[in-house]
Amino acid sequence: MDFNILVGGAAGQGVDTVAKVLELILKKQGVEVFSHKDYMSRVRGGHNFHQIRFADRPLYSHREDLDVLIALDATTVKVHSSQLSAQSVLIADESYRTEISAGKALWLPLKEKAVEAGTKLTEGTVAVGAVLRLFDFDFAKVWPVLQSLFKVEIFEVNRRALELGYTLTEPQFKLEFTESQPKIMVTGNQAIGLGALAAGVSFYSGYPMTPSTGIMSYLASKMEEAGIVVEQAEDEIAAINMAIGASYAGARAMTATSGGGFCLMVEGLGLAAMTETPLVIAEIQRPGPVTGFPTRTEQGDLAFVLTASQGEFPRMIIALRDPEDAFYQTFRAFNLADKFQIPVILLGDQYLGDYYQTIPPFDFSGLTIERALAGEEVWKQTEHYQRYKLTENGISPRLVPGRCGTQVVLADSDEHTEDGHITEAADVRVAMTNKRMQRLEQLREEVQEPWVVGQTDPEIVLLAWGSSAGPVREAIELLEEDYSIGALIFGDIYPLPTKLLKDLKPNVTMLINVEQNATGQLAALIRQEALIACTHSILRYDGRPMSGQYISDRVKEVISK
Amino acid sequence: MTTEEQSQKLFDSDDEIAWCPGCGNFAILTAIKTALFELNKRPEEILMVSGIGQAAKLPHYIRTNGFNGLHGRALPPAVAAKIVNPELTVIVHSGDGDTYGEGGNHFIHNIRRNVDIAHFVHDNQIYALTKGQASPTTALGQVTGIQTKGNLDQPLNPIMLALAAGASFVARGFTGHQEHLINLMKEAISHPGYALIDILQPCVSFNKVNTHRWYADRVYELPKEYDTGNLSQALEQALEWGEKIPIGIFYREEKPTFSDHLVWLADRPPLVDRVWEPRDAEKFMKELE
Ligand SMILES: Cc1ncc(C[n+]2csc(CCOP(=O)(O)OP(=O)(O)O)c2C)c(N)n1
Numbered sequence: 001m002d003f004n005i006l007v008g009g010a011a012g013q014g015v016d017t018v019a020k021v022l023e024l025i026l027k028k029q030g031v032e033v034f035s036h037k038d039y040m041s042r043v044r045g046g047h048n049f050h051q052i053r054f055a056d057r058p059l060y061s062h063r064e065d066l067d068v069l070i071a072l073d074a075t076t077v078k079v080h081s082s083q084l085s086a087q088s089v090l091i092a093d094e095s096y097r098t099e100i101s102a103g104k105a106l107w108l109p110l111k112e113k114a115v116e117a118g119t120k121l122t123e124g125t126v127a128v129g130a131v132l133r134l135f136d137f138d139f140a141k142v143w144p145v146l147q148s149l150f151k152v153e154i155f156e157v158n159r160r161a162l163e164l165g166y167t168l169t170e171p172q173f174k175l176e177f178t179e180s181q182p183k184i185m186v187t188g189n190q191a192i193g194l195g196a197l198a199a200g201v202s203f204y205s206g207y208p209m210t211p212s213t214g215i216m217s218y219l220a221s222k223m224e225e226a227g228i229v230v231e232q233a234e235d236e237i238a239a240i241n242m243a244i245g246a247s248y249a250g251a252r253a254m255t256a257t258s259g260g261g262f263c264l265m266v267e268g269l270g271l272a273a274m275t276e277t278p279l280v281i282a283e284i285q286r287p288g289p290v291t292g293f294p295t296r297t298e299q300g301d302l303a304f305v306l307t308a309s310q311g312e313f314p315r316m317i318i319a320l321r322d323p324e325d326a327f328y329q330t331f332r333a334f335n336l337a338d339k340f341q342i343p344v345i346l347l348g349d350q351y352l353g354d355y356y357q358t359i360p361p362f363d364f365s366g367l368t369i370e371r372a373l374a375g376e377e378v379w380k381q382t383e384h385y386q387r388y389k390l391t392e393n394g395i396s397p398r399l400v401p402g403r404c405g406t407q408v409v410l411a412d413s414d415e416h417t418e419d420g421h422i423t424e425a426a427d428v429r430v431a432m433t434n435k436r437m438q439r440l441e442q443l444r445e446e447v448q449e450p451w452v453v454g455q456t457d458p459e460i461v462l463l464a465w466g467s468s469a470g471p472v473r474e475a476i477e478l479l480e481e482d483y484s485i486g487a488l489i490f491g492d493i494y495p496l497p498t499k500l501l502k503d504l505k506p507n508v509t510m511l512i513n514v515e516q517n518a519t520g521q522l523a524a525l526i527r528q529e530a531l532i533a534c535t536h537s538i539l540r541y542d543g544r545p546m547s548g549q550y551i552s553d554r555v556k557e558v559i560s561k
Numbered sequence: 562m563t564t565e566e567q568s569q570k571l572f573d574s575d576d577e578i579a580w581c582p583g584c585g586n587f588a589i590l591t592a593i594k595t596a597l598f599e600l601n602k603r604p605e606e607i608l609m610v611s612g613i614g615q616a617a618k619l620p621h622y623i624r625t626n627g628f629n630g631l632h633g634r635a636l637p638p639a640v641a642a643k644i645v646n647p648e649l650t651v652i653v654h655s656g657d658g659d660t661y662g663e664g665g666n667h668f669i670h671n672i673r674r675n676v677d678i679a680h681f682v683h684d685n686q687i688y689a690l691t692k693g694q695a696s697p698t699t700a701l702g703q704v705t706g707i708q709t710k711g712n713l714d715q716p717l718n719p720i721m722l723a724l725a726a727g728a729s730f731v732a733r734g735f736t737g738h739q740e741h742l743i744n745l746m747k748e749a750i751s752h753p754g755y756a757l758i759d760i761l762q763p764c765v766s767f768n769k770v771n772t773h774r775w776y777a778d779r780v781y782e783l784p785k786e787y788d789t790g791n792l793s794q795a796l797e798q799a800l801e802w803g804e805k806i807p808i809g810i811f812y813r814e815e816k817p818t819f820s821d822h823l824v825w826l827a828d829r830p831p832l833v834d835r836v837w838e839p840r841d842a843e844k845f846m847k848e849l850e
Contacts, residue, residue, distance in 0.1 A: 182850065183850070184846060184849040184850050185849060190849065194842060194845055194846065197842040197845060198839040198842040198843075199839070200835070200837040202645065202832040202835050203641060203645050205637075205641065222845055223825065224825040225844075226841075226842070226845075227825065227826060227829050227835065228832070228835075229644055229645075229823065229826070229832065231644075233670075234666050234667060234670035235666055237634065237637070237666075237667075238634075238636075238637040238667055238670070239637075241630065241631065241634045241637035241638050241641075242637040242638065242640065242641035243641065244630070244638055244641075245610070245628065245630075245637060245638025245639060245640070245641035245642045246641040246644065246645045246832075248628055248638065248642060249608070249641070249642035249645045249646045249649070249833060250645065250646065250833035251645035251646075251832045251833050253641070253645075267631055267634075268634070271631050271634075275630070331839070361846060361850070362846060364839045364840045364842070364843045364846075365840070367839035367840075369837070369839060400833060401605070401608055401626035401642075401646070401649060402606060402608070402626065402646055402648055402649050402833075403833065403834075404605070405605070406603070406604070406605050407605065408605055408624060408625055408627070409626050409627075410620065410621070410627040410628075410629075411627065411628050411629065412627075412629045413613070413629055413630050414613075414629065420621075420627070421621050422576075422579075422618065422621060422629075
């Protein structure tokens with residue numbers, strides 16, 4: 001069983017609500033859900049849609065071909081009916097009646113029934129009712145979902161709308177699923193937020209920018225219960241500098257933004273590095289440069305974050321591969337930032353940030369917060385504390401101001417002496433540069449090798465990173481029967497783990513980087529760090545995410561050339 | 562030992578001072594050490610934050626906690642440090658360029674934020690560290706190495722700007738009136754909320770117009786009877802600049818600070834002391850089920 005429903009309409013038409021209702025109902029039925037959102041940067045009008053895919057096995061990406069198309073406007077019929085096949089069903093109000101090339105069109109009195117239910121605003125709910133009937137859904141599980149989503153007054157109208165919709169269709173598809181384990185349904189942005197909460201973030205400063213805002217709104221919704229502060233800064237420069245101040249003072253702090261905001265944060269990134277202040281920054285990419293495609297997806301900022309800021313300093317970059325990975329890696333990022341006293345950048349994108357996926361609940365029992373702060377043994381010493389003391393491993397014992405007896409903590413953005421004072425001495429400069437860069441070498445020991453997917457010792461190897469993980473995994477499933485194929489999917493991306501790359505067997509005939517950018521930024525990094533060149537590349541940079549099917553088709557094209 | 566000697570000793574830094582002889586910064590450094598001493602503050606309770614500039618080197622010359630950050634960006638880390646650890650006495654020292662130019666946006670919005678910090682702007686009406694270009698407070702027409710035909714931009718009025726933005730404590734000081742300045746500093750540090758002192762200070766190397774003499778001839782202290790609780794009068798007073806320049810507290814008002822609004826943290830320890838285990842976040846996962 002693997003079904004795909006698209007619900008589309010103009011902004012303001014309740015597409016989001018219809019999707020939310022469907023996602024939750026499906027999840028409560030115990031099926032696996034993968035729901036991807038495609039929206040425009042406007043509040044009214046335009047064309048927005050959700051693709052809600054569900055199956056009886058874990059899903060890793062969206063797909064394009066549809067089983068059901070719910071069109072809340074004529075544009076949706078026009079734009080998406082080409083995704084229908086002979087067995088699919090279109091559900092739309094009769095006023096949009098037109099010829100469609102494939103599938104069964106059900107032109108239903110959705111608007112009329114909505115008015116009958118109490119308000120024309122429930123047109124989408126009527127459509128949901130019609131869809132539930134198509135799949136012969138268990139109604140008992142539907143009401144609690146509706147109740148959880150709607151306030152009492154509108155619950156009643158929506159209940160009527162759903163029931164009216166239910167009478168409009170006949171069962172057409174068969175649901176098959178086994179009783180499944182409890183699951184959570186989560187977006188990448190929520191998972192980042194929850195990972196940060198688990199890690200003990202207590203101060204978050206940010207400036208709204210799609211598609212990163214979900215992280216801030218998630219944390220803001222937990223502010224009281226978690227006992228933390230989430231502050232909207234006046235700009236991204238303030239956001240990062242505030243997070244650094246909070247971290248210097250001893251709190252676990254974080255900021256997030258998208259590429260444009262990160263541009264403004266870049267000097268702050270260097271400040272975190274120079275002052276050796278731990279910092280976690282999530283950069284949720286969208287197509288650039290500048291405003292680009294505000295609500296769409298791309299992996300175009302890897303090269304930028306790799307070298308952002310002047311000068312040289314250690315940084316860690318982790319590309320988040322799916323919501324589950326996002327949770328655990330965000331947690332890990334805080335520990336790494338504290339351990340090495342460096343900035344850690346989490347790279348996500350709109351696709352990962354916004355799609356909902358059902359996954360097993362996170363396991364909190366294996367998580368341990370490691371602050372790596374120095375204690376009494378350091379501050380009780382009689383000599384003055386030195387924030388940048390030169391040590392064997394380049395990591396100075398870290399104290400926080402006001403929590404270390406009578407010692408004081410001086411941090412400085414200028415090149416500084418061990419005690420944090422400005423210096424222009426050549427030898428100190430060299431010692432401090434070495435001290436900072438030493439940690440990059442230690443990070444190389446710390447990095448995690450990429451996920452390995454597909455066959456062992458394959459002839460065709462796909463190289464991917466971040467949110468392409470799911471789609472690539474699905475592509476491999478589609479291709480595996482006919483080809484000797486596998487993939488390496490990078491999460492830790494800088495410093496680049498190179499062991500598995502270097503272990504690739506000589507029988508590899510095609511090494512294909514699969515990326516959502518125009519220039520192949522991962523391929524370039526691999527050439528630089530591992531001296532390995534890809535033979536082919538599959539690049540998508542139209543702002544739309546790659547599905548498993550898309551990648552599989554493109555791989556076949558590459559092979560047949 | 563005199564108070565001044567005692568205070569200098571308690572807060573003495575072993576760093577070598579890189580200011581020019583005769584610089585107004587020395588008077589400010591002495592004043593802040595004395596003010597802190599008289600307020601019975603200990604070095605470890607204090608956090609000095611600055612941006613970049615000659616003024617912004619001050620945290621190196623006083624033995625307290627210090628965060629010498631980026632040009633223009635002293636306020637954001639300062640307020641955040643205060644939010645996560647309200648027990649720290651947080652004081653920002655930075656230049657007029659740093660505060661009103663590069664950091665102008667933070668200046669305006671941190672007035673709105675009203676975090677309980679004191680902000681001492683060393684206003685020499687020039688960019689000193691970069692060797693004498695116009696700052697946002699340099700007079701119209703003043704010639705510099707870059708403003709070769711005279712400064713084309715009119716100066717802004719920091720007092721007026723702070724008042725208009727809703728600052729709860731707005732004052733002006735002068736390095737030539739040391740006792741007065743120390744008192745202003747003590748008031749500002751004790752004021753709950755954001756407190757600004759724009760401190761007029763000569764730059765002996767790069768501002769040949771606004772010299773010590775120039776200021777000394779014009780500056781007068783606001784009289785005892787001056788009502789510091791009257792905003793419209795304060796705005797009126799802030800307009801006075803030229804033949805006579807008033808110094809003192811223009812306006813003060815007690816209003817809720819940023820931390821007062823954090824009612825959900827009222828019964829909890831400072832965020833830096835927050836006790837937290839990963840499992841404490843598990844409850845948030847329930848909503849995703
Ligand atoms: C981003 C950035 N831009 C420019 C500079 C160069 N710069 C350093 S201090 C300064 C101005 C200093 O003037 P002010 O803040 O008034 O302090 P003063 O030196 O007069 O005390 C400038 C332009 C810098 N350090 N960083």
